[in-house]
Amino acid sequence: MISLVVFTALLAQTNDLETIRELINKHEFDSAKHLLNAAGNNSNSPELDYTFGMYFMKRNLPDSALFYGEKALEKTPSSDSSLVADIQNVLGGCYYQKADYSKSLESYLAAARFYEEENSDKLGIIYVNLGIILSALERFEESMEYQRKAFDYIPADDIQSIFFNLVNLSVNHRRMEQMDSSFIYLQRALQLSKDNEFKPGIIQAYASLANMHLRNQEYEQAIDMAESVLNDEESSDRAKAQAAYVIASAYNELEQPYKALAPAQESLRIVESLGMTGLIASLHELLYEIELKSKNYQAALDHYTIYHSIEDSINRSTNIKQLNELELQYETEKKDNQIQFLNQEKSLAELELKQRNFQLYGSIVLAIVLISFGLLYFRQRTLRSQLSIDQLNQKLLKSQLNPHFLFNALNAIQQQILVENDKTKAADYLARFSQMTRQILETNRLELVTLEEEIMLLENYVELQKLRSSNTITVTINVDDELEIDRIKIPPMLTQPLVENAFEHGLLPKKAEGNLIIKFNASEHQLIIQIMDDGDGINSQKKEGHTSVSKQVTMERLQLLEKQTGKKSSLNFSRNQQDLHTFTVVTLSIPLL
Incomplete structure (x- = not known):
């Protein structure tokens, strides 16, 4: 005792x-x-x-x-x-x-x-917390249901919980683009904090209102309100980081990068100490824009590299996690089906034993029917699971390709800055690179894009590559008039690595004027894409023993596309003589989607 x-x-x-x-x-x-x-x-x-x-x-x-x-x-x-x-x-x-x-x-x-x-009596606060997390999961209706229930359980003197519930309702309405309702709840939260002298609530309300002014492009009001948070000694590190981010973003939008730099750096310092990965990525993207406007190209390049590395890491981790979960689900379903099949077989054996003298023929027929049904069901489930795994593999291959492509371009920009010291050319590089990477980020999570979008990406890419060459490279893109490029679908960035090979192993090493011809045609329900260059060609690649990562990834993507569509795809290399020029010809054939 x-x-x-x-x-x-x-x-x-x-x-x-x-x-x-x-x-x-x-x-x-x-x-x-x-x-x-x-x-x-x-x-x-x-x-x-x-x-x-x-x-x-x-x-x-x-x-x-x-x-x-x-x-x-x-x-x-x-x-x-x-x-x-x-x-x-x-x-x-x-x-x-x-x-x-x-x-x-x-x-x-x-x-x-x-x-x-x-x-x-803790039901009120747990409902507040459930509202927060469901909002983060974008389940807004469920979130607001818990938030409204919370008011029935929160004690009247628990100002902190009432405040956070009002703020979370404001956030939900903002994320649902209901800005008037969002503003009303935020004003109620601020007034509640002032009436009860709840200083943390006043600080957070001002920080949230500053962010709302920023979203509404009311930059001067956003700066004033955010500075009041930043200068308050009682503000938490999280509130200060948010306020500094608002100030930096507002000055950046006002085209005053020299005023935006210091608060952006301060916000980054705080969020790094707190380990807030998502905000770290956003701040490196903001600092990239600020340094670019300030013509600090090396600093802009450094921030963009870090931003892209973080984003790529997040996307890759998410894809791998989804793939692992799907494979685990597939294996579990497979075992369940096997157990179910064995149980059915056992039942049939017992039935056959009991009724051998009376219903032998019927038992055999029943066994065949059930086994056939079980095998068919198991096969359908396996195919569905495999299709989902193939789709995730396609995403993973894209996530491998994007860094390969982007870091090649970044290295080219770095060469202009560090070696050639050509700031005008470097600025042109960064502007084109920024436009192109936005296209990539917009389509990265899509399974298919229109042929028109793929061609626009290629046009930006070849212009960027041409800047690297000291010799004239003539690029011609021919599109068959019969092709409905705004409706035909294609896996994103499927053609880019093949065009990259034409530059890297054909045109750029040539040390002379060159020609690149890209053709898009249709034949027998297939989209035919030809990339032709009169550079050094296939032989030089073989001589160097080069194994193209881009070619390998493209072949794997075509194999997955065949699995998903059930239709043939192909990739062929050849040499062709035209008008005193010897062309390396890459022919890509995929189903019309």
């Missing part, structure tokens, strides 16, 4: 921890930290770990908060449902801060189930 002295000590500690949690909820972090450190020297209880997790979560330090939250969950017996629910609530906030929205929703729902069973 627990002695009276130990029981009294535990009770005293519990009361101390409740006091610390009240301080944390009031954002009195220094006082809470002092008491937590004192308590940490005397105990290792799950209640204490939970309180540490809550402290770090409120301070926007999710990694530390997860460490203590998971420790608390391991130590807490499942019978203590109330503490388990409180810990899940904290874990939900940690996962939200790390942008792991699926895990966040799972934790919040686990907490909500207990609170609903007990009709807990």
Whole structure:
């Protein structure tokens, strides 16, 4: 049994921890930290770990908060449902801060189930949190349903929870393009904070209003409101980062890059210290635009390289995660079907044994029918799963191709800046490169684009490549008048690597004037694309032992396209003599889509 002295000590500690949690909820972090450190020297209880997790979560330090939250969950017996629910609530906030929205929703729902069973006074805050995470998942109607329910459970004196619920309703309406409703909820949140002298709410409301003015292109109002947040000593790092980003974006839109640079750099410094990957990418993109307008081309190139690396990493991780999940789902379904098939076979055997003398013929017929049905069902499920895997593989191949292509172009720009020191030419490079990369980013997540969009990309690309050559390269793009280029579909960036090979291994090494001809025709329900160049040609590539990554990826994409459409695709190389010129001819044939 627990002695009276130990029981009294535990009770005293519990009361101390409740006091610390009240301080944390009031954002009195220094006082809470002092008491937590004192308590940490005397105990290792799950209640204490939970309180540490809550402290770090409120301070926007999710990694530390997860460490203590998971420790608390391991130590807490499942019978203590109330503490388990409180810990899940904290874990939900940690996962939200790390942008792991699926895990966040799972934790919040686990907490909500207990609170609903007990009709807990914490239902209000858990509904607020569910509203936030569902909004992040773009499930806006469900989000607002929880937010409206939250008002029925939040105590009237819990100004902080009421404030956050109003702000989240504003965010939902903004993301649904209902700007008037969004502004009304934000103004209500600001007035509530002022009436109750809730300083963190006032700061966040001003930061959100500054962002709204920025979206409405009201740049002077956005700057004024954001500067009030940035200059307030009580503003959190997250609020300061948001405010500095608004100021930098506003000055950038006002074509004043010299005023935008410092706040953009300050915002980047803060978000890097907080580990906010998505905002880090956005800030490098903003700094790329600012440095480009300031004609600091090397700095612009550096920021763009980092921005693209982060975006590519995020897209690649997402695609790989989806592919792994799909393969796991496929294997699970495969095993389930095998088990189901074996169970059916067992049942048939038992039936055959019992009725051998009476229904032998009927049992055999029934077995054949059921086995055929099971095999057909299993085959259909396998084909559907394989098709989805092929589609994701297609996306992964595109994600491999884009960096290969983009970094080649970046290296060319760097050469102009560092080696040739031709700023005018470098500026032309960056302008064309910016326009082209926007086209790529817009189509990167699409399975198919129109032939017209593919041709526009090629036109930009060949102009960019021509700038690299000291000799005249004549480019001709012929499109059959019968082709409806605005309706015909093609996998994005399918032709670009073949044109790249024509430049890299044919025209650029030639050291003389060259010709590139690109033809688009249709024949027998096939789209025929020919890329012809009179450069050094196939023989020089073989002599160098060159193995083209672009060619390999293109062949793999064609194989996947065949699987998806059930129609043949082909890629052929040949040599052709025309008017005293010897051309290398690449012929690409794909189904008309």
